[in-house]
Amino acid sequence: MTGKAKARKGAEAQGTLIIIGGHEDHSGDRVILKEVARLIPDGRLVLATVASHEPEGYLEKYQASFGELGVNDVTELYVEDRTEAADPEKLKALENVQAVFFSGGDQLRITSQIGDTPICDRVHEIFAAGGVIAGTSAGASAMSDTMLVRGQNASSFRVGDVRMAPGLALLPNVIIDQHFAERGRIGRLIGAVSHNPRVLGVGIDEDTAIVVRGDRFRVIGSGAVYLVDATGATHSNVAEADTDAALSIYDLRLHVLSAGDSFDLRSRRPEHLPDPKDG
Amino acid sequence: MTGKAKARKGAEAQGTLIIIGGHEDHSGDRVILKEVARLIPDGRLVLATVASHEPEGYLEKYQASFGELGVNDVTELYVEDRTEAADPEKLKALENVQAVFFSGGDQLRITSQIGDTPICDRVHEIFAAGGVIAGTSAGASAMSDTMLVRGQNASSFRVGDVRMAPGLALLPNVIIDQHFAERGRIGRLIGAVSHNPRVLGVGIDEDTAIVVRGDRFRVIGSGAVYLVDATGATHSNVAEADTDAALSIYDLRLHVLSAGDSFDLRSRRPEHLPDPKDG
Structure with a gap:
């Protein structure tokens, strides 16, 4: 089955996604890396550094952090270009693997280098078979059907400032x-969801992650996750306005979640899990 | 009547507030300064630079910009400390004045230097008599009953990161x-409104302003205004969480407004005014 066909199967997926807002802690409590380690079935992880132009040092960093957490077999998957991504030797790195971690860099490098290659198909297979796909920073952005591409950080957002591109399609109906x-x-993020409220906007702080299984996710880590739901929006200027116009959109629903909160992606409802200390 | 008594009269106020998100344009279209100039009844403006520790150059900058817009009598009101703020000579600067413009700096300097002084009472009198009170940056923050004080810009917001203080109380029930x-x-901003959803969160981009008369405002300038309404919030951890915990709050309503949009502060509903070009 091709990656495209797999994408349509999102709702039936059996695996776990761990989507991290970047800068996950490597020296303190390491809540997020511990959770990745806990979910890896066999102590074996492939670190996909394809988002980076200069992945030197990434492997050593993650080997050290995961090694202390009992994940002793961390190997690297890096491709220089699409020819390499199609190389059967590269694909061997993903044989008998049940966990892949996409490190940071530029999400367009991930999708332009491995999009629609056997490597990408294999990532979908691992996920569909119940494996763990994690991604931090650019590796988080790339998870969705349509992904945000790095853009302006101007003093105020312009309707034309959103750049989007097709993502890895591991998680449908969101933009991260x-x-x-x-x-x-x-x-x-509001600008992106205003283009089509079918997608839920998911903004993840640094050292914060969502752990997705099926239609639900829970939040872990030290920061917050912002959910922007434009389903009920009553007005938007995104189609009519000039690209340099400021945005106008009414009646968005916004949730801010942190550790202890979970969310149902189908009903788009948050749920607070009481602190066991209070019980 | 004292400033405190005036504050309670907010709803009956007859004047106009122009609340600017900072860095209003001084060299291009100058949409915001033009609107201030248009609303000044008599070509006379007092620039209150009390927010700044070093207000050198502010007067000359605003004199030049407003001079080109027909406001030829721009004078400065600066106080070094509270003793000066109580000086009758300083108060004379506000005699027969119908427009005051608070420039940027630190909003705590505004309130700690002129709060509960005759100068502050006189500003309220000018407003109640139908005058114009404008403020940019710190001068914008200071407008509300309770104001935000400059705080952390950490990688993710902590429940204890909000610092608030009593403001000039020209506009009730908002936090800017x-x-x-x-x-x-x-x-x-979400953290602030979570403390008490009575206040509407108003986040104003640079070179963007709200022009408030009575219970309504309209948006002018090049950016956006974000309105965070926590009235319908169904869960919040602000009272229970540790100060270093991340925020959790569900079911906020969010509006993004830009030029052409207006808002009713009483009903908390936005309204889009159709572009006359489309008519």
């Missing part, structure tokens, strides 16, 4: 942004 | 943030 406390992120 | 595309602003 990361490092969400950075300049201009809320405007860009 | 400015330079709204800057790092971390949406988290801080």
